[in-house]
Amino acid sequence: MADRPAQPAAVTGWMLLLYLLGGVILALAVAGVCSLFGQVDLDQQVWRMRLFHLAAAAAVGAALAAGGAALQGLLKNPLAEPYILGISSGAGVGVLLGLAAGAAWAGLTWATTPVLALAGALLTCAVVYGIAQHRGRLNPYSLILAGVIVNAFNGAVMLSIYLFVDPYRIADFARWAMGNIRYDTSLALLVICGACVLTGWFVLFLRAGALNTLGLGDEVAATTGVAVNRLRIETFVFVGLMTAAAVALAGPVGFLGLIVPHICRMAVGPDHRRLVILAGFAGAIFLMVVDTLCRTVGPAVGVGTVPVGIITALLGGPFFIWLLRRRFAEASA
Amino acid sequence: MSHEAQILEVAELSFEYRPGAPVLRGVSLAAATGKLLCILGPNGSGKTTLLRCMMGTLRPGGGWVGLNKRPLREHSRRGLARLIAYVPQFPASAFAFSVREIVLMGRFAQMGMLGLAAGQDRAVARQAMIMTETLQFADRTLEELSGGEAQRVMIARALAQQPRVLLLDEPTSHLDIKNQLAIYRMMVRLAHDWPMAVVCVSHDVNLAARFADELVLMRDGRVVAGGPPAEVIRADVLRETYSVEVSLVDAGSGVPIVVAQ
Numbered sequence: 001m002a003d004r005p006a007q008p009a010a011v012t013g014w015m016l017l018l019y020l021l022g023g024v025i026l027a028l029a030v031a032g033v034c035s036l037f038g039q040v041d042l043d044q045q046v047w048r049m050r051l052f053h054l055a056a057a058a059a060v061g062a063a064l065a066a067g068g069a070a071l072q073g074l075l076k077n078p079l080a081e082p083y084i085l086g087i088s089s090g091a092g093v094g095v096l097l098g099l100a101a102g103a104a105w106a107g108l109t110w111a112t113t114p115v116l117a118l119a120g121a122l123l124t125c126a127v128v129y130g131i132a133q134h135r136g137r138l139n140p141y142s143l144i145l146a147g148v149i150v151n152a153f154n155g156a157v158m159l160s161i162y163l164f165v166d167p168y169r170i171a172d173f174a175r176w177a178m179g180n181i182r183y184d185t186s187l188a189l190l191v192i193c194g195a196c197v198l199t200g201w202f203v204l205f206l207r208a209g210a211l212n213t214l215g216l217g218d219e220v221a222a223t224t225g226v227a228v229n230r231l232r233i234e235t236f237v238f239v240g241l242m243t244a245a246a247v248a249l250a251g252p253v254g255f256l257g258l259i260v261p262h263i264c265r266m267a268v269g270p271d272h273r274r275l276v277i278l279a280g281f282a283g284a285i286f287l288m289v290v291d292t293l294c295r296t297v298g299p300a301v302g303v304g305t306v307p308v309g310i311i312t313a314l315l316g317g318p319f320f321i322w323l324l325r326r327r328f329a330e331a332s333a
Numbered sequence: 334m335s336h337e338a339q340i341l342e343v344a345e346l347s348f349e350y351r352p353g354a355p356v357l358r359g360v361s362l363a364a365a366t367g368k369l370l371c372i373l374g375p376n377g378s379g380k381t382t383l384l385r386c387m388m389g390t391l392r393p394g395g396g397w398v399g400l401n402k403r404p405l406r407e408h409s410r411r412g413l414a415r416l417i418a419y420v421p422q423f424p425a426s427a428f429a430f431s432v433r434e435i436v437l438m439g440r441f442a443q444m445g446m447l448g449l450a451a452g453q454d455r456a457v458a459r460q461a462m463i464m465t466e467t468l469q470f471a472d473r474t475l476e477e478l479s480g481g482e483a484q485r486v487m488i489a490r491a492l493a494q495q496p497r498v499l500l501l502d503e504p505t506s507h508l509d510i511k512n513q514l515a516i517y518r519m520m521v522r523l524a525h526d527w528p529m530a531v532v533c534v535s536h537d538v539n540l541a542a543r544f545a546d547e548l549v550l551m552r553d554g555r556v557v558a559g560g561p562p563a564e565v566i567r568a569d570v571l572r573e574t575y576s577v578e579v580s581l582v583d584a585g586s587g588v589p590i591v592v593a594q
Binding site: 010016076135206209210215218222223224227265269 | 350389419438448490
């Protein structure tokens with residue numbers, strides 16, 4: 001690659017700790033600044049909502065970016081991402097089912113939606129992987145294609161769920177389906193989803209060394225001591241968990257898992273131990289900033305609060321095409 | 334050859350990817366410490382499958398693979414990685430890791446879960462790069478190296494595992510003559526001087542015959558002939574193996590040169 005950065009220093013435990021502390025401090029600082037935008041003479045209740053809102057944005061951003069970085073490592077494909085592979089829409093089907101069922105039958109608990117989201121995400125992971133693999137080998141383009149197909153199918157399932165929904169609630173659902181962080185995020189949902197994201201992030205970080213080795217080929221990794229099949233399943237399960245949490249909080253927010261890891265890789269190189277940490281924090285900060293802009297600029301120009309998913313997709317679509325074209329150019333060079 | 338030196342043994346090995354289409358039909362051979370063993374045979378004769386069974390990434394349908402006097406299956410994954418290392422046909426890295434980082438990845442089984450390198454790991458990796466003459470590329474990526482240089486990096490990565498058996502799958506198939514010679518000389522050096530057992534799947538009969546201590550000829554999932562090159566390189570044996578007429582030219586080096594008609 002022509003734009004390869006100068007080789008960064010070797011990964012050490014202290015360096016990773018520094019990334020972690022720096023990431024926490026920076027994310028908190030950005031959250032603090034973001035919380036000051038918009039109206040400031042608010043009562044306690046509204047402040048609480050704004051902080052929950054920022055926390056949700058951070059959790060969603062971290063989940064999608066760290067998950068995207070790990071998926072890219074696992075699939076050896078910089079185009080892989082929870083949204084493109086259909087994992088987000090799979091979780092979305094689960095969430096919509098949960099919301100629709102919640103409207104139909106009272107008495108469903110707050111846990112229904114995250115559990116259905118997880119089931120949808122994992123089912124989609126299994127289907128996409130099943131379509132794209134042949135004897136355990138993955139073709140990068142059939143993977144993207146499988147994601148596109150499954151995405152379209154999941155989209156149709158979501159639309160059919162709309163048929164059973166009270167027409168007055170469809171606008172609400174449609175807004176969610178664009179990738180929108182809700183203002184009435186409950187503390188319970190925030191805590192359960194946040195815990196899922198932190199768990200998944202931690203596990204992916206622990207597997208980052210093995211993901212590095214996998215980049216040299218499955219057989220090289222296996223003979224170096226990596227349990228390749230277990231690594232695949234674990235990575236899919238925990239990316240699925242993080243994606244499900246993100247979708248339960250904000251709907252399917254696309255392309256963030258593509259843009260953020262790519263920029264991080266350009267900054268610190270391909271080592272997944274650094275990348276998973278850095279992408280998580282960068283994703284959290286990125287989404288907090290974008291969400292704050294959506295919340296403040298939108299009303300200022302008279303369109304109301306803009307769903308963040310619209311902005312990430314508007315940025316990410318062209319970015320995806322650029323990456324794809326560059327891969328073709330490299331392959332033919 | 335003393336029996337003690339045979340570190341990797343394969344007995345009556347059979348394997349099929351699909352039922353009814355056996356790829357290996359009762360293969361037996363042994364690799365000894367201090368020797369370069371080359372496995373030759375036409376395409377589809379089962380060489381690569383045999384190699385995969387020997388390194389444990391394929392589970393044989395029948396027969397036995399023994400490493401260090403124990404069944405291969407009884408070794409833990411990490412334990413196996415300390416004994417056997419593998420060099421693939423095509424050097425490849427999905428991401429732009431530096432040569433140093435790639436070689437250090439060979440220490441995975443010796444490092445903790447996060448793969449943080451200790452001084453010992455760095456020293457071993459450095460030694461592996463010195464032995465393969467790749468230290469001067471330590472900060473470059475594979476894409477910036479020639480095919481021969483990249484293959485030497487993959488050998489360095491394998492050596493960082495400090496294995497007792499090195500398995501190579503057609504490591505010279507895409508290299509020019511100079512680099513082919515360099516890789517074969519390196520394999521001989523590793524076998525004799527480290528010493529370790531080196532097993533190399535090859536398509537080049539003449540290079541294998543010139544450098545190997547032992548040859549195994551395969552066809553249709555069976556061993557056709559095995560032994561020192563002087564015994565195996567015979568016109569009738571090669572005709573049977575490759576289904577082509579061959580003539581042997583004496584090059585004065587003990588092992589004749591094989592010319593396909």
